[in-house]
Amino acid sequence: MSVISSKAFAAALRDYGVSLREHKFDGVQWEDHDSPGGWNPHGIMNHHTVTGPDWSVDRTVRLLWKGRSDLPGPLCHVGLDRQGVAHLVGWRNANHAGKGDDDVLKAVIAESYDRLVPNENNTDGNPHFYGIEVFNDGVGEPYPEVQLEALFRINAAICDAHGWSAKSCIHHKEWQRGKIDMSWRGDLRKEIARVLGSGPDAVVLAATSEEIIDRYGDYGKEIVGEANRTRLALPLACALVEQESNFKNIFGCDLGARSTPPWCRQSVTRDRVQALIRHVRGGGTSNGVGLTQLTYLPFIERAELAGGAHDPRVQCRVGFAILHDHVRDHGKRKGLAVYNGGPSRPNFQYADQVLRREGVWKGRLGRVPPVETARGTVDTNGTPLTVRSGPGTSHKAVGQVADGQKVTIYCQAKGSKVTGTFGTSNLWDRIGSDRYIADVYVFTGSDGAVARPC
Ligand SMILES: [Zn+2]
DSSP: OOOOOHHHHHHHHHHTTOEEEEOEETTEEGGGOOOSSOOOOOEEEEEEOOOOTTSOHHHHHHHHHHEETTEESOOOSEEEOTTSEEEEOOOSSOTTSOEEOHHHHHHHHTTOOSOOOOOOOOEEOTTTEEEEEEOOOSSSOOOOHHHHHHHHHHHHHHHHHHTOOGGGEEEGGGTSTTOOOOOOOSOHHHHHHHHHHHGGGTTSOHHHHHHHHHHHOTTHHHHHHHHHHHTOOHHHHHHHHHHHHTTOOBBOOTTOOOSSTTOTTOBOOHHHHHHHHHHHHTTOOOOOBTTTTBOSHHHHHHHHHTTOTTSHHHHHHHHHHHHHHHHHHHOHHHHHHHHHHOTTSOOHHHHHHHHHHHHHHHHHHOOOOOOOOEEEEEOSTTSOEEEESSSSTTSOEEEEEOTTOEEEEOEEEEEEEEEETTEEEEEEEEEETTEEEEGGGEEOSOSSOOSOBO
């Protein structure tokens, strides 16, 4: 798949919990707003706008829509403001990439881009890349976490919709000689891979998912638990199990039913797994085991080491982890094809079957809620408050926040008990990646939880 519809594009962003504003100027809708030139995207390019906080959201959006005298708009597809809201201003060809290095494009298409310094500006990037413009002055303004999280989600959503891996996502400076954007210095592809690995369902509440899966499959708890543990998207995990075993803990049946190893269509027991392993080691044909139909002997042995290949929980743990890594390395469609056929003979027919099932599971499991945060104000009577790497005083101090400072709370965790301005509590507020402060020093308007559990 190379081109998706504008509707599918917007839906993918929403699935990943991104808040959208769909813009329209002078009677033209963003979906009909483009530049001349073709459109066959292979990747995503991330930029900063070079507009400081003194620029209003409206003024910045107008710039991205209309462009400049020397460069007509749209200047991107998505403008991302400091609150993490995605502004859709163009579709198809947009003026954001300029000329860059064809070697970079080749690597992006091959899903092999890692680190390659562009050394020639010989190829027009606009037909080949989505453009995201992140509102930032580009000369040292910090990027709020809510904006960065939305950026990772937007990239992941587009990758997911196209079946790309995080290696399809680059900075402008990785495309064109002489560019410096984005000025953000974190590991972009690692963060996107993290979001892609967990999929849009990372924040679906497990209880709800369990209820739903209980109605459709016998091993709902095991599947939800192991999907969360391995960070495989839940609809994909359900689709995999449905495809492989229809939620039954049985041996495969490629050879027709039989009651001796390799046990086709028999239920999986510890003794039968061990007999199968002896059978395969002795030169016999292997067979798929259980919910995820582990077939390759080293995978069955890996499940044995992890607690027993007869155990549905362990079958999911090993199968999901393998699929998670393939999806991270190859994108979803090819990752599935490799899961079934191996890297030398990827089975795309299988991949498409699982993707169809995944679409159905997405509908059943519902949509992901948006990024929800709470606000608080540090109140320490003057002293700076220590920020720790985890929810407790035993975790490493990683910084300080001043008395009176406003903080965004992404989630709350139980940790060590602290006595502070607002009493005694074991509640800790996560205010950034691996950054926690004790809730008893934060005015939130409530003694109890104000954000989701971490
Ligand atoms: Zn740029």
